[in-house]
Amino acid sequence: MINLTIIDRDGSRQDLEIPEGINLSLMEVLKASEYDILATCGGMGICATCHVEVLEAPETLPPVNDTELDMLDTLPEAGPNSRLSCQLRVNETLEGAIFKIMGESN
Amino acid sequence: MITTDICIIGAGPVGLFAVFEAGLLKMRCHLIDALPQVGGQLSEIYPQKPIYDIPGFPAINAQDLVNNLLDQINPFHPTFTLGERVEKLERQEDGSYLVTSNENTEIHCQVVVIAAGLGSFEPRKPAVERLEDFEGKGVAYMVKNPELFRDKRIVLAGGGDSALDWTLFLSEIAKEVTLIHRGETFRGAPDSAEKVFAKAEQGQINLILNANVSALNGNGHLKEIAVVQKDKSVTNLDVDYFIPLFGLTPKLGPIADWNLAIDKSAIEVNTKDFMTNVERIYAIGDINTYPGKLKLILCGFHEAALMAQSAFKYVFPEQKLSFKYTTVNGIHAL
Numbered sequence: 001m002i003n004l005t006i007i008d009r010d011g012s013r014q015d016l017e018i019p020e021g022i023n024l025s026l027m028e029v030l031k032a033s034e035y036d037i038l039a040t041c042g043g044m045g046i047c048a049t050c051h052v053e054v055l056e057a058p059e060t061l062p063p064v065n066d067t068e069l070d071m072l073d074t075l076p077e078a079g080p081n082s083r084l085s086c087q088l089r090v091n092e093t094l095e096g097a098i099f100k101i102m103g104e105s106n
Numbered sequence: 107m108i109t110t111d112i113c114i115i116g117a118g119p120v121g122l123f124a125v126f127e128a129g130l131l132k133m134r135c136h137l138i139d140a141l142p143q144v145g146g147q148l149s150e151i152y153p154q155k156p157i158y159d160i161p162g163f164p165a166i167n168a169q170d171l172v173n174n175l176l177d178q179i180n181p182f183h184p185t186f187t188l189g190e191r192v193e194k195l196e197r198q199e200d201g202s203y204l205v206t207s208n209e210n211t212e213i214h215c216q217v218v219v220i221a222a223g224l225g226s227f228e229p230r231k232p233a234v235e236r237l238e239d240f241e242g243k244g245v246a247y248m249v250k251n252p253e254l255f256r257d258k259r260i261v262l263a264g265g266g267d268s269a270l271d272w273t274l275f276l277s278e279i280a281k282e283v284t285l286i287h288r289g290e291t292f293r294g295a296p297d298s299a300e301k302v303f304a305k306a307e308q309g310q311i312n313l314i315l316n317a318n319v320s321a322l323n324g325n326g327h328l329k330e331i332a333v334v335q336k337d338k339s340v341t342n343l344d345v346d347y348f349i350p351l352f353g354l355t356p357k358l359g360p361i362a363d364w365n366l367a368i369d370k371s372a373i374e375v376n377t378k379d380f381m382t383n384v385e386r387i388y389a390i391g392d393i394n395t396y397p398g399k400l401k402l403i404l405c406g407f408h409e410a411a412l413m414a415q416s417a418f419k420y421v422f423p424e425q426k427l428s429f430k431y432t433t434v435n436g437i438h439a440l
Contacts, residue, residue, distance in 0.1 A: 038371065040224050040356045042392075042401050046151050047224065047356055073265050073293040074353030076232030076318075104355075 002090060005098040007055065008035065009105065018090050026052070026099065027086035036105045043086040048075050050085040051103035057081075060093040077102065108185065110136040111421040113205045113215035115192050115361075118146020120391030120406030121221035122175040127414035129182030130432065133421050134440060136213050137184055138205070140191040140226040145172035147223055159404060171403075181439040187211050191226050195364050201386060201420070217417040220373060220382075220389040221406070224356035232263065232350050235321035235332075244328025245348050249276070255347060257281045261331055263319050264351035265289055270298035272351065277311045284312040284343065286319055286333060322348065361393075369395050379416030380409045386420055388413045 002018040004026075018029055027050040030037050038049035048071050054061065064072070068087045072078045082102070088094065112128050114121045117139035125135045143149055148157075148168035156165040163171075190207035195218060197203055205213040229247035231237060237245060249255070249272050259282040262273050270292060273285045285302065292299040306313035314333060320340065321332040331348055333341045358371055367374040367383040372395035375381060381388050390413050391406035399405075418427045 040371070041147075044152070046147075048353075049355065070266075070293050073289075074230060076230065076263075076288075076350070076352045078288075 002092060002095055004029075004090075004094060004096075005056075006030065006033070006035065007098065007100040009101055020092065022090065024090050025086045026088040026090055026094070027084075029090050030085055030101070035101060037085070037101065038104045039086060041086075045071055045084055045087050048072065048084060049103045051075060051078065052083055052085045053079065053100040053102050054081045054083055054097060055100055056096070056098040058094070058096050060095070061097060062088065062093055107212040107214055108136055108187070109214045110134045110185070111215060112136075112217045112219055112417060113138065113203070113213045114219045114221055115139075115205070116146060116221035116223055116391070116393070117141070117144040117186065117188070118221060118223045118391065119148055119171060119175055119403050120223070120410055121146070121219070122172070122179055123407050124219055124221060124390060124410035124413065125179040125182055125184045126175075127411045128417065129179065129184075129440060130430075130437070131414055131418050131421075131427070132438075132440060133414065133417065135182070135184045136187070136215070138187040138190060138192055138207060138211070138213065140189070142189040144176065144186065144188065145169065148172050150227075157403070159402060161404060181437055183440055187213070191359065193360050195387075203386065216386065216421045218387045219413060219417070220361065220387065220393055221391045221410075222361065222393045223391055225361065225371070225393065226357060226359040227354035228357045228359060229350075230352040230355040232319065232352060234319050234350070237322060237350075240322050240324060240328045240348070243326065244324060244346065245322070245350075247350065249349065252276065252279060255280050258346040259344060260284070260347045260349065261286060261319070261343060261345045262349045262351060263287070264353075265292050265294065266351065266353060267294040267298065268351040268353070270294040270302055272349065273311060274298060274301055274305070277305055282312070283310075284314060284345075286314045286317050288316065288318050290315045319348065319350070372399075378412070380413045381416060386417075388417065 004016045007013050027039050040049050041047035072082050111133040112135045114137045117137040128135050153169035190209045193208045194206040202216050203218050256279045260280045261284045263286045265287040277283045305311045316336040317333050319331050320334040323330040373389040375389050375394045377396050380390050390409040392401045
């Protein structure tokens, strides 16, 4: 199991246990967990509506790539710990991470 | 006024293929799209990316698919209004519709098909106090007519290519140009970033890094903006125009006000013919939702075919529709 903590826009906090090997993005996991994530582009990294802030990250968290940075740079409210949840694969590299949902709601 | 059988809102792949399916049934189509070219997301966002799930094409570049669709619908002579956004949809007494764009183009049609994909792309707005109060009164999200800014005091915000390019351009004609960016490096083209830094050093522009605009003030027109620095200190600047440039984000736009049933930014349809809750208005492709919906181009193509079969009864109420394969009848131009 991969353990993540999600903090919603209203501050509510939930621990998620995700089975290993599911090959989903964090955005897909959040949607499946019934969080209100717009994710308009369906995971292509072109709408930035699945924006999350990383509050705590393991050292293994994959770095931001150029394309993701380009998109994050268009977000007025993005900060140094911002990520697009559609660009993060849920696997052992995220173990223990704490994410805060930032993107637009439906 | 443009008169047609079907007005298709959105000229992406699904909207284009709807022309083909309508054309087989001798229905004429007019397409309208907010983007200046056809192809929707495919042409605008990922024209060179291969798509692998179009039947018959193991792989096809997005723009090639758009070009092929244009070839495929060419015999049916569709007409286009591009670069305009649909603003109004008015039902006429006889059940037909009058569609009006933001440029006042009017399209009279028997059936409306919304194939708007992600919706229309609108400027992303920063969280700035009183921003919307000054829209059109000092706040602009794009530079349509640079002459408006001649000899004025301009503040731009953003760190991408648009912010850099317009800073450089406006610095040549404005009285004073300030660029505010929340970071200290730019993601835009390195050459543009270098020019901005050089102009800042020469005193030709004011460059404020690690800062954000937090509030706007004025009386009828923008007069002053508040800039908050990383250390939380606030500085006020006298300005005539504020131009936040943070890219575009897809929104439903005016579609949200047409009394259509909407669930999570998508239009609810039935799966019999993909009509919305309003008669003669259909929604196909990524813009719609129903149980089991998959946002795939090929699903949109299927939806277009069923929509056309259903729309026929409104366009030709006196005729009986009999289904025919193209392999039997071929393609007969309108």
